[in-house]
Amino acid sequence: MNDYLDIAPEVAQALKAGRPVVALESTIISHGMPYPRNADTALEVEAVIRDNGAVPATIAILGGRLKAGLTEADIRRLGEAGHAVAKVSRRDLPGIVAGGADGATTVAGTMIIAAMANIRVFATGGIGGVHRGAERTMDVSADLDELARTDVAVVCAGAKSILDIPKTLEYLETKGVPVLVYRWDEFPAFYTSSSGVPAPARMDDAKAIAAMLFAKRRLGFPGGAVIANPIPNANEMAPAVINEAIDRAVAEAEATGVRGKDVTPFLLARVKDLTGGDSLESNIALVKNNARLAAELAAELAAMERG
Ligand code: PSU
Numbered sequence: 316m317n318d319y320l321d322i323a324p325e326v327a328q329a330l331k332a333g334r335p336v337v338a339l340e341s342t343i344i345s346h347g348m349p350y351p352r353n354a355d356t357a358l359e360v361e362a363v364i365r366d367n368g369a370v371p372a373t374i375a376i377l378g379g380r381l382k383a384g385l386t387e388a389d390i391r392r393l394g395e396a397g398h399a400v401a402k403v404s405r406r407d408l409p410g411i412v413a414g415g416a417d418g419a420t421t422v423a424g425t426m427i428i429a430a431m432a433n434i435r436v437f438a439t440g441g442i443g444g445v446h447r448g449a450e451r452t453m454d455v456s457a458d459l460d461e462l463a464r465t466d467v468a469v470v471c472a473g474a475k476s477i478l479d480i481p482k483t484l485e486y487l488e489t490k491g492v493p494v495l496v497y498r499w500d501e502f503p504a505f506y507t508s509s510s511g512v513p514a515p516a517r518m519d520d521a522k523a524i525a526a527m528l529f530a531k532r533r534l535g536f537p538g539g540a541v542i543a544n545p546i547p548n549a550n551e552m553a554p555a556v557i558n559e560a561i562d563r564a565v566a567e568a569e570a571t572g573v574r575g576k577d578v579t580p581f582l583l584a585r586v587k588d589l590t591g592g593d594s595l596e597s598n599i600a601l602v603k604n605n606a607r608l609a610a611e612l613a614a615e616l617a618a619m620e621r622g
């Protein structure tokens with residue numbers, strides 16, 4: 316066991332008994348949504364996971380300790396502190412630990428801590444990826460390299476078109492990361508089920524996805540997988556509305572010269588402001604939809620691992 320890691324008692328018991336556990340990230344709380352909807356949503360997503368038979372493990376760094384499983388008070392604290400909490404990806408993690416600080420973990424940061432805790436399924440909204448204009452800026456999210464090296468399956472609603480979706484999929488292909496879409500033939504674009512980009516692979520039930528993950532592990536392949544779950548039709552945004560907001564947000568990011576780890580939070584906040592509350596409601600709905608699939612997937616995988 317890792318000296319820096321605290322696994323919540325409920326999570327530890329479930330893991331020991333071979334029961335399903337689903338990891339959740341905390342950057343989506345501190346940097347991805349406004350307070351208090353961020354904290355309320357995080358707690359509701361935990362409830363969705365419980366209702367679907369799995370134990371939630373929200374992941375963050377608190378006082379320099381890596382946490383797998385937070386209390387309600389921890390979640391409210393991260394939500395209220397918002398951008399005052401550091402956004403922690405792989406390169407940030409050792410410094411936050413050494414400094415005894417708090418950190419909200421990105422997809423990459425969450426995967427690292429989930430894997431240390433032996434949690435293999437993780438639900439979130441969207442992953443980071445290759446940004447538009449990356450041929451000039453080289454802005455490629457560390458989430459993609461983490462997917463290539465750390466064995467955690469990330470259930471998401473695809474990638475927002477703040478990113479270059481075709482380049483993101485090319486990068487994942489180069490890195491050997493399995494990408495499959497649940498019950499749909501296109502890679503989903505977060506707010507919309509369609510992106511115009513074909514699904515690299517399609518699977519129609521959680522048991523088949525679990526079998527792929529199980530085989531990958533038994534083959535000794537490092538790295539995780541992207542399980543893309545399209546936003547439900549009832550919660551989709553109108554493509555013209557969301558794409559106009561995204562194009563504007565990307566242009567503003569260029570014009571203001573925002574760089575590095577601030578780019579994604581800037582774009583997320585601008586898209587939300589430009590679309591009023593609509594994009595926030597869609598975002599919340601798709602995260603819950605991902606939590607349901609992740610709980611089912613974790614249960615199938617746990618059953619396979621028990622034999
Ligand atoms: N995309 C979203 N919502 C999010 C993020 C991305 O639609 O909240 C967050 C996730 O935590 C993701 C991180 O891991 O942003 C990626 O940041 P960057 O692009 O700086 O790697």
Ligand code: MN
Nearest residue numbers: 454455456575
């Ligand atoms: Mn970046």
